[in-house]
Amino acid sequence: xxxxxxxxxxxxxxxxxxxxxxxxxxxxxxxxxxxxxxxxxxxxxxxxxxxxxxxxxxxxxxxxxxxxxxxxxxxxxxxxxxxxxxxxxxxxxxxxxxxxxxxxxxxxxxxxxxxxxxxxxx
Numbered sequence: 001x002x003x004x005x006x007x008x009x010x011x012x013x014x015x016x017x018x019x020x021x022x023x024x025x026x027x028x029x030x031x032x033x034x035x036x037x038x039x040x041x042x043x044x045x046x047x048x049x050x051x052x053x054x055x056x057x058x059x060x061x062x063x064x065x066x067x068x069x070x071x072x073x074x075x076x077x078x079x080x081x082x083x084x085x086x087x088x089x090x091x092x093x094x095x096x097x098x099x100x101x102x103x104x105x106x107x108x109x110x111x112x113x114x115x116x117x118x119x120x121x122x
Contacts, residue, residue, distance in 0.1 A: 005093060008074040008101075009038040011067055012050065018064035032060040036075070036093070052092040053077070059095055072101035 012035030022028045032055050037048040053075065055063050067073060077095040084090055 003078045004076070005079050006074065006076045007036075007038045007093075008072065009036050009048070011035070011069055011071050011073065012037050013069060015068045016055070016060070016063040018060060029056065030058075030060040031056045032064050033092075034063070036073070052090065053095055054080075054092055055095040055098070059098065063095075063098065066100055074099045074101070 014033075014035045016032040016034040018030055018032050020028050020030050034053055035050055036053045037050050039048050075093060075095050076097040077093045080092055080094045082090050082092055
């Protein structure tokens with residue numbers, strides 16, 4: 001069974017905010033959660049599907065740095081099920097890869113630098 005989803009949509013009202021936690025061993029982990037709207041076509045064109053997304057590690061750091069409310073992304077990941085604080089089940093997308101589109105945060109426009117061969121983008 002393959003669990004893979006690819007979607008293009010917009011970051012919602014909750015832009016990615018980086019959260020860093022440290023475990024007992026002193027290792028620091030980065031993560032971010034954000035809402036994501038996937039536009040539909042045809043009969044349901046005016047209704048978006050909202051889903052929560054989660055990124056970890058390097059992906060989380062880059063999402064928080066590069067992307068903000070309203071930005072368009074193409075994401076690839078896995079559909080997962082989580083359990084909320086009150087025991088309720090919810091679905092989210094665990095991001096494996098992402099690609100920001102041209103409408104990145106206004107603060108970053110004009111500040112894009114050339115990357116040398118040693119820089120990882122994702």
